[in-house]
Amino acid sequence: MYDLATRSHAVALHHSGLTFSEVSRATGISRYSIRQWTLDITPSPLMTAECPLTLGRLAPDRPSAEYSYLLGLYLGDGCLSEGRRSVYALRIACGNTWPGLIDQCEQTIRAVMPSNGVLRVPAPGCTSVVSTSKHWPCLFPQHGPGRKHERAIVLAPWQQEIVAAHPWELLRGLIHSDGCRIVNWTARGGKRYEYPRYFFTNSSADIIGIFTRTLDAVGVTWKAAHRPNGSTNISIARRPSVALMDEHIGPKY
Incomplete structure (x- = not known):
């Protein structure tokens, strides 16, 4: 959750000439959130209730160790895709050879986003563990158009702090x-x-x-x-x- 003053400050930085990425690095707020605020700065009830970030950091009620592990899964075999009404689906592809990995992936997603459901979508040789939320881009500001190796992948300052605290999980x-x-x-x-x-x-x-x-x-x-x-x-x-x-x-x- 971000208050109106925080949102206004981020939007003002962007209007001063900084890019979304530069504002994100300066504030620790995801590029997705800043971009949305330039369109509508008013906090929505849904975002206030569900956003996993608080003042540009992972909310205290979200487990940082589990997030670090999920970040590793996302960077390796994960992706975000936008659906209707700006709802995003997080998909982590897990090989069927390792059923324990599929279980652990699902448990980790549930720990990080406890209010959201998790589905398993079977495919030849693998299972995609899927969860939908408007706030996955908040947790993974590395999301963007194209494949990961075709765009810059840079951790936000708050992500770097979590990785420094939980390197083995990543x-x-x-x-x-x-x-x-x-x-x-x-x-x-x-x-x-x-x-x-x-x-x-x-x-x-x-x-x-x-x-x-x-x-x-x-x-x-x-x-x-x-x-x-x-x-x-x-x-x-x-x-x-x-x-x-x-x-x-x-x-x-």
């Missing part, structure tokens, strides 16, 4: 969406040796940057390899780093 969401844990093996002297490692692959340089900066913050060593299709593959193979990832993330289930 990493877990990213690994659960566009990453994996595998076990390589080799045979020496008649004995089998296994080498677990983690991978994360994405076509957005910005999302790769968010992932690797967060790895750096928690002390995980990584290597990057660029693929011919334009995506980047991040490998985590050193034993201490794999042990850290196993402690906080582990394999999908």
